[in-house]
Amino acid sequence: MDSALIPEGAKRCPLPKFSIGIAIVSAVLLWGVYAMFLCWFKGLNQTNMNDYYGFALWIWADLAVIAVGGGAFFTGLLKYIFKIDELKNIINFAVIIGFICYSSALLILAIDIGQPLRGWFIFWHANVHSMLTEVAFCLSAYFAVLTIEFIPNILENRQANKVPFFHHLAHNMHGVMAIFAATGAFLSFFHQGSLGGVAGVMYGRPFAVREGLLVWPWTFFLFTWSAAAYGPCFTLLVTKTTEAITGKKLVKDNVIHLLAKISGWMIVTYIIAKIIDTAYWAMVTAPSLGFNLSHFYTDNSFYGYWMLITEIVICGVVPGAILITKSTRENPKLRLVAIILGTIGVCLNRWVMVLQIMAVPVMSFDTWALYIPSWQEIATTVLPVAYGVILIAFAYRYLPVFPQEQELNQVKPVTE
Amino acid sequence: MVQENHNSAYKFGMVIDLDKCTGCGSCMVSCMAENNVPFKEDETNKKDSITWMRVYKLTNDKPFPDTEVVYMPRPCQQCGGKGDHGHSPCVSVCPAVATDYGYDTGIVSQIYTRCFGCRYCMGACPYHARYFNWWDPKWPEGMEKYLSPNVSPRMRGVVEKCSFCYHRYQAARDKAYAHGNKDHIKEEDYQTACTTACPAGAIVFGDLNNPAHEVHQIVKPDPHPDPRNKHVAGKSRNPKIFRLLERLGTNPKVYYLSEREWVRKQGDNYLEGEWEKIKNHHGKASHG
Numbered sequence: 001m002d003s004a005l006i007p008e009g010a011k012r013c014p015l016p017k018f019s020i021g022i023a024i025v026s027a028v029l030l031w032g033v034y035a036m037f038l039c040w041f042k043g044l045n046q047t048n049m050n051d052y053y054g055f056a057l058w059i060w061a062d063l064a065v066i067a068v069g070g071g072a073f074f075t076g077l078l079k080y081i082f083k084i085d086e087l088k089n090i091i092n093f094a095v096i097i098g099f100i101c102y103s104s105a106l107l108i109l110a111i112d113i114g115q116p117l118r119g120w121f122i123f124w125h126a127n128v129h130s131m132l133t134e135v136a137f138c139l140s141a142y143f144a145v146l147t148i149e150f151i152p153n154i155l156e157n158r159q160a161n162k163v164p165f166f167h168h169l170a171h172n173m174h175g176v177m178a179i180f181a182a183t184g185a186f187l188s189f190f191h192q193g194s195l196g197g198v199a200g201v202m203y204g205r206p207f208a209v210r211e212g213l214l215v216w217p218w219t220f221f222l223f224t225w226s227a228a229a230y231g232p233c234f235t236l237l238v239t240k241t242t243e244a245i246t247g248k249k250l251v252k253d254n255v256i257h258l259l260a261k262i263s264g265w266m267i268v269t270y271i272i273a274k275i276i277d278t279a280y281w282a283m284v285t286a287p288s289l290g291f292n293l294s295h296f297y298t299d300n301s302f303y304g305y306w307m308l309i310t311e312i313v314i315c316g317v318v319p320g321a322i323l324i325t326k327s328t329r330e331n332p333k334l335r336l337v338a339i340i341l342g343t344i345g346v347c348l349n350r351w352v353m354v355l356q357i358m359a360v361p362v363m364s365f366d367t368w369a370l371y372i373p374s375w376q377e378i379a380t381t382v383l384p385v386a387y388g389v390i391l392i393a394f395a396y397r398y399l400p401v402f403p404q405e406q407e408l409n410q411v412k413p414v415t416e
Numbered sequence: 417m418v419q420e421n422h423n424s425a426y427k428f429g430m431v432i433d434l435d436k437c438t439g440c441g442s443c444m445v446s447c448m449a450e451n452n453v454p455f456k457e458d459e460t461n462k463k464d465s466i467t468w469m470r471v472y473k474l475t476n477d478k479p480f481p482d483t484e485v486v487y488m489p490r491p492c493q494q495c496g497g498k499g500d501h502g503h504s505p506c507v508s509v510c511p512a513v514a515t516d517y518g519y520d521t522g523i524v525s526q527i528y529t530r531c532f533g534c535r536y537c538m539g540a541c542p543y544h545a546r547y548f549n550w551w552d553p554k555w556p557e558g559m560e561k562y563l564s565p566n567v568s569p570r571m572r573g574v575v576e577k578c579s580f581c582y583h584r585y586q587a588a589r590d591k592a593y594a595h596g597n598k599d600h601i602k603e604e605d606y607q608t609a610c611t612t613a614c615p616a617g618a619i620v621f622g623d624l625n626n627p628a629h630e631v632h633q634i635v636k637p638d639p640h641p642d643p644r645n646k647h648v649a650g651k652s653r654n655p656k657i658f659r660l661l662e663r664l665g666t667n668p669k670v671y672y673l674s675e676r677e678w679v680r681k682q683g684d685n686y687l688e689g690e691w692e693k694i695k696n697h698h699g700k701a702s703h704g
Contacts, residue, residue, distance in 0.1 A: 043572045044533070045550040050463035054535030054548060114533020114548065114573025121512040121532045129503070132511035132536050203498065204505035204542035204664055206685075289663050290685030362542040363660060364682050365474050365488075369463065 032383025070231025072098020080181035104384030138191030196223025229266030233342035264323025315345025429669030439487030446613030454553030492578035493668030
């Protein structure tokens, strides 16, 4: 029925089957949209946030999607600036994932603020000292860059491409994409960093505060680094998931291995820096403010040392080691374990740098504050996931996202 | 306008004598009435109730008969930030300049119509002195007639906090201007609601920069940075006086006074054995 829209030569499931899948995910999406409108019309009393947890699940989701969406800028940087040509076979998908992540982040922010209609104040009344201001500017600008990067792929749709203007536009946009990739990398460096800076500059919060370079706390650099390191893990994970759902090989192994290897070395270097940062903070920064490391990990029912070990060792050292070693990297199962652990690791890091900061008591007579999100918060956090699934489904069905798909899925002639 | 420690401007602050405080809560009530602070029918959840002035109950954790209790009123600490340069933890992070530092008064403002409710300031404040309006304010029927016309009520979705009754400062400034002495606000003309309401006289408020003011005489703020911590300024030279979380370098303008060592120790966090060394430096003038 929709075969005229499907890329030439590509096999897709029948439209009814596709529609049923979309309908199921749309139901989840609508649940999230309902919760979103509840928050907008009734206010943030719909959440379980409170005056201890001004930042909670949504800010974590924001930081997490931006971190895992880092695969877009980093892959773009490698492809267009460092001229690693093999990555052209995964760059479209990395851009789509980035587009989903960043649009989701902006949507979550729009729900998360108490006065959504005043959201533009962050641009109009900008405080240049605030990390959040830098986040807002760079995030919006980078989302515009991602949109520009996504457009040529949309224009390559079989029908759109028949229009000469769209065909030439897509072609010419590809030609100048290096400029946008460089712009994207520049903007990403700052907004990923600023998101890290959000925590690092909070000198009233000993769990968060870090020393640093000039106005940038070390978390600024760690966040950028970790997004570049773990972002490709998420790109690979979503690629693997898409391959599993479609039942097709979409990207050649050499491309996967290359991105996995780069990600592995980035993770290893990041985790060394992270360990140094954590050790310095635990042994110098926090004690200088009167806190032992144990203060941050004991006397409560949730935040223990397990969190630190899981983040740094299990979801940092382990995936890094797997991905830099050729034999384990090229083992599909171990590689899958590594990219799952890596994705969890960066999300866990963002959780720690948002929620644990709020949980830790600072005044000597204060107590730990734990928090469980409301269903409205969960629904609005699931909303971008459903939206992402739908967008990927449509993009895969109607756009030539994977250049190697046809080559990898040629129907073999029956031979006698 | 003087930005370097604003020594020639006003620097309003208070000292609260914890040995006098009975925990009666008058300061909280007067603050709520004075500043049109909204409340809910059920205020049992203290984590989403708005109390610009909150009274904490502290104990020495000793069994009877050695148990001692102290009540600690906690308004916004009106932090001067690291080095007392005006970059308070909350002011420096607000993305829309909805909270700002008054170099002429030392008071941290909150512009309700500017705030868009991102709550970053709440995360940055270690004192939990900032509150979010999770609901629209609802006053019991007829009570809206008793609201103060000098303080604007806040709408849902914005952050609010203690302002050291800034409208009283404005009134005192107007009065001083009318009397032809605009640069000299009399001590008795500007007092916060909590100060005037405290039946025990535990709160003393005034200009920390003015040696004639009682608050200055009690606190004896050190004009020099603390040689042990370059971020700390205005440390009290009174050995019985401390500030909350002074080591973080937030430089609050709210000081606490107690004769009891265990109370003073609760003002900050100390590593094992550290208090014994640090307490001897409490109140010592760092520069002669």
